[in-house]
Amino acid sequence: MDEVLTLNLDELLEKFINDPEDSDNNFKLGIYYDSIGQTASAVSYYLRTAERTKFDIVKYQSILRAAICFSIQGCRNFTVKGLLQHALAIIPKRPEAYYLLSRFYEKEQNYHDSYLIASLGEKLADRDCDPLKLYVDYPGFYGIIFEKAVSSWWCGLCDESRKLFVDLKENYDIR
Amino acid sequence: MDFVNSLAKSALNNGGKIYSLIIDADLNSGLGLMNPSIFLDEDKTIVNLRAVNYTFYHSEEKLFQHQYGPLTYVHPEDDLHLRTWNYYLELDENYKISRVNKIDTSKFPEKELWEFVGLEDARIFRWNDKLYTSGVRRDLDPTGIGRMELCEIEVQEDKVVELSRFRIPTPIHDTYCEKNWMPILDLPYHYIKWSNPTEVVKVDPEKETCEQVFIGEWKQLPRDLRGGSQVISWKDHYLAITHEVDLFNSEVGRKDAVYRHRILLWDKDWNIIKWSNDFSLMGGHVEFCIGLALKGDDFLLSFGFQDNAAYLLKFPQSVMEEFLNG
Numbered sequence: 001m002d003e004v005l006t007l008n009l010d011e012l013l014e015k016f017i018n019d020p021e022d023s024d025n026n027f028k029l030g031i032y033y034d035s036i037g038q039t040a041s042a043v044s045y046y047l048r049t050a051e052r053t054k055f056d057i058v059k060y061q062s063i064l065r066a067a068i069c070f071s072i073q074g075c076r077n078f079t080v081k082g083l084l085q086h087a088l089a090i091i092p093k094r095p096e097a098y099y100l101l102s103r104f105y106e107k108e109q110n111y112h113d114s115y116l117i118a119s120l121g122e123k124l125a126d127r128d129c130d131p132l133k134l135y136v137d138y139p140g141f142y143g144i145i146f147e148k149a150v151s152s153w154w155c156g157l158c159d160e161s162r163k164l165f166v167d168l169k170e171n172y173d174i175r
Numbered sequence: 176m177d178f179v180n181s182l183a184k185s186a187l188n189n190g191g192k193i194y195s196l197i198i199d200a201d202l203n204s205g206l207g208l209m210n211p212s213i214f215l216d217e218d219k220t221i222v223n224l225r226a227v228n229y230t231f232y233h234s235e236e237k238l239f240q241h242q243y244g245p246l247t248y249v250h251p252e253d254d255l256h257l258r259t260w261n262y263y264l265e266l267d268e269n270y271k272i273s274r275v276n277k278i279d280t281s282k283f284p285e286k287e288l289w290e291f292v293g294l295e296d297a298r299i300f301r302w303n304d305k306l307y308t309s310g311v312r313r314d315l316d317p318t319g320i321g322r323m324e325l326c327e328i329e330v331q332e333d334k335v336v337e338l339s340r341f342r343i344p345t346p347i348h349d350t351y352c353e354k355n356w357m358p359i360l361d362l363p364y365h366y367i368k369w370s371n372p373t374e375v376v377k378v379d380p381e382k383e384t385c386e387q388v389f390i391g392e393w394k395q396l397p398r399d400l401r402g403g404s405q406v407i408s409w410k411d412h413y414l415a416i417t418h419e420v421d422l423f424n425s426e427v428g429r430k431d432a433v434y435r436h437r438i439l440l441w442d443k444d445w446n447i448i449k450w451s452n453d454f455s456l457m458g459g460h461v462e463f464c465i466g467l468a469l470k471g472d473d474f475l476l477s478f479g480f481q482d483n484a485a486y487l488l489k490f491p492q493s494v495m496e497e498f499l500n501g
Contacts, residue, residue, distance in 0.1 A: 009195050009197075010192070010193065010194065013193045013195060014187060014193060016458075017181065017183045017184050017193060017457055017458070018184060018187070020181070020457060020458025020459070021458070033484070036197070036200060037200030037205045038197060038200050038208070038484075039205035039206070039230070040205060040207040040208070040230040040483040040484075041197075041483045041484040043230055043232065043483065044233070044459075044481040044483040044484065047232070047233065047234060047235075047239060048235065050238070051235060051236035051238045051239060052236070063239060069205075070249065072205065073204065073205060073230060074251070075251040075253055075254075076249050076250075076252060077252060078242065078252060079241065079242075079249045082241060082242045083239075086239050
């Protein structure tokens with residue numbers, strides 16, 4: 001990300017024009033536009049990146065950032081949800097999409113879906129994977145447990161919720 | 176569509192340059208900026224920039240489609256309108272934006288009777304000492320009838336104001352939607368309404384009329400030619416960039432599209448005498464040129480990319496000739 005931001009937009013565009021099918025050229029433009037708040041432009045380049053790269057981790061980050069761009073724009077929840085679901089399908093072993101999707105459902109007060117996704121994440125996601133290169137508003141694995149604790153309460157699983165909150169307090173480094 | 180040439184790539188390979196046209200994200204909440212129209216207004220380089228309340232979502236390769244399909248316009252979920260506003264820009268000698276004003280249309284409050292609101296894809300130009308924008312408006316009735324409008328704007332010290340608005344009637348037959356008429360810069364109040372066969376119309380804002388003044392011969396081309404840039408004079412000919420669209424459905428029946436462009440050359444009697452192969456502007460599936468100017472030895476072409484970004488491409492005349500002769 002830092003490398004991209006040292007380049008100016010005109011240079012990034014020239015690289016893109018020379019090879020618009022190159023996923024890296026698309027990715028850098030997505031990051032650049034994202035960094036200056038031009039989220040619509042960023043979405044176009046992130047989608048193009050995800051559809052052209054051979055690396056799942058790049059697809060995953062591009063789709064998550066596209067979801068965040070729509071979230072920033074506001075009032076586009078249906079689209080945000082669809083992108084988070086795409087991301088989850090790309091790498092089901094990574095935790096970020098579980099957290100973001102569970103949080104999404106929680107904000108919508110769709111607690112059963114929030115609980116479902118957090119529970120799947122707790123069981124399936126890798127707790128110790130390397131961090132992503134792009135910021136996706138993921139706090140750490142405790143985020144998934146937190147979402148499960150919140151959503152379980154509203155699903156009527158109050159004992160489970162209490163236990164999860166105690167677990168969070170005693171066993172996780174929550175900053 | 177098969178692979179086609181990229182005009183921007185040829186431009187860069189021949190000493191051209193690409194410039195981004197971005198206004199502060201706070202002005203439009205980071206939403207779509209697109210379809211800029213450039214015009215050389217004496218010593219000023221000016222642009223009309225379209226800003227919208229939506230984000231174009233296009234899964235070109237169909238791998239990460241929206242729930243509504245590969246191509247959709249993502250508007251706010253509590254506002255079904257697709258809204259357009261226009262910004263007046265001035266560019267400095269390095270084609271950086273030196274002035275930005277949202278065009279004040281308060282004299283003509285929006286009626287918002289249909290989903291598309293505002294003046295869309297406005298070309299900017301001057302006819303008889305009056306500065307105009309001209310695009311399509313579809314919000315004046317509940318069925319979305321589209322008509323070209325010719326709007327006089329005035330650049331004041333600290334604002335840009337729309338002074339008048341002329342909704343252009345159709346010249347002969349009533350139609351549902353008229354758009355992308357190309358203003359002929361050297362022929363005030365004349366547009367190319369349709370490119371193939373070429374149909375030229377003359378409008379009169381005072382009398383509020385529109386009449387057909389020329390209809391040419393149809394040429395064998397693979398697709399309908401739709402309007403694009405303004406029509407400019409070049410080497411004793413008229414020249415414009417047109418666009419064409421392949422509209423198709425995805426395998427599961429959802430709409431999708433690919434846009435391409437073409438250069439069209441007319442003699443002074445409006446006979447089409449040459450056209451280029453179709454080409455891409457920068458490699459995207461949806462691109463749209465609505466501005467063309469000749470400055471010194473270079474062309475300036477302004478275009479939107481994926482309905483979400485706006486660019487200006489400078490290139491020498493030799494590139495235009497190469498594409499026309501290619």
